[in-house]
Amino acid sequence: MTAGFDQAFADLFAERSGSLYRYFSALSGDPALAEDIVQESFVRLYRRGRMPDDPAAWLVSVAHNLWRDDRRRDVRRSRLLSLRKDELPTMGESPATDATTLASERVQTVHQALARLPERDRRLLLLRHSGFAYREIAEVLDVAPGSIGTLLVRASESFRTAFYELFGASA
């Protein structure tokens, strides 16, 4: 392991760990899982000992693979949870204020609107929102860099349409 690699790794970590974490946290809806996945991705990059051509895209790809593996395991966990759902301890219930309810409804609707999009559009919007450049997004999604703008316009419109349909329906 060279000092040059260590420095490059530290710079990359400073530059990218936050955006990767935000991306996977939003995508999975599970901040603890996002932390595990992003940490493991950086660990694998460090163990690799040399930088890939496009480190940010490499990290996202590795993290996606880890997330996919976790989702496979999650199917099994879901089965276990469904068995126990009626027995899980409940938190102390307190009456929610209207503002809290509204905010939580909006968050839930954002999740639902994202879920309505094709997976590629969902990832596209969240990658961009997390600060990834067009070139990096294109690499991750395996599309031409010149098409990212067009895809973003369409995905944004679909997302907002879905959000207002759902939110209007629930309001």
Next chain:
Amino acid sequence: MSSSAHPPDGELRALVDGELPASRALELRQHAAQCSACAARLREIEQDALGTGQLLDLLPVGESPLELQVVVRRARRARLRRAGLIAAAVSLFAVSIAGATVGRGLAGRVWAMVHRRSRIQPPPAVVPHDSMGIAFVPGMEADVVFDTKQDHGQLRVALADTAELVIRSDAPVAYRINAQGVVVHNPGSGASYEILIPRALPHVRIVVGGRVVLEKVGPRIVAGTDSAPSLVLPVK
């Protein structure tokens, strides 16, 4: 494209996102200043991007808790462990040759030396049948597999700040360590067990008769039995 041609939506979005080369961005802005249709479309796309960003900002993602030192420490530990395993494999190869020529006594001493240096586990072994427990240092994940369900007995599971996964029983049972963890050969047994799981171990499953009764993933524990949600589970 000439500066007078209407730019496509994708380019306008790239302009909004600051993803165009400066010269092209200037061309588009000059065009939009003279073309009311493109100026209006640019505003729409700006509003759409802004609105989407505001909605996505609602997602509760928080600040990254990741720390560089933690990541590097973990990565280095993993590298050391791998280096230890490679060294052990090379040494074992030498041992097998030496063992064939000068006897197992030397091989045993070399194994012990390698074991001390690399801190790896000895090869899988069946503990004698009258064992009342077992302790071993697992890898990143471990399965504790009970061959069969029991008519009697309990599993008492606890997290502990130790490196070893420990199983104790109140009656003799045979244990076998393998690459996945440990198998408890319990047919016909009515023993109760206490299992201490290292708190730092990322993934542990306890399986009884082919059914997962408890799983620890990171700090989360999911129990999958029909009993109350405690960490005392029937072995059935």
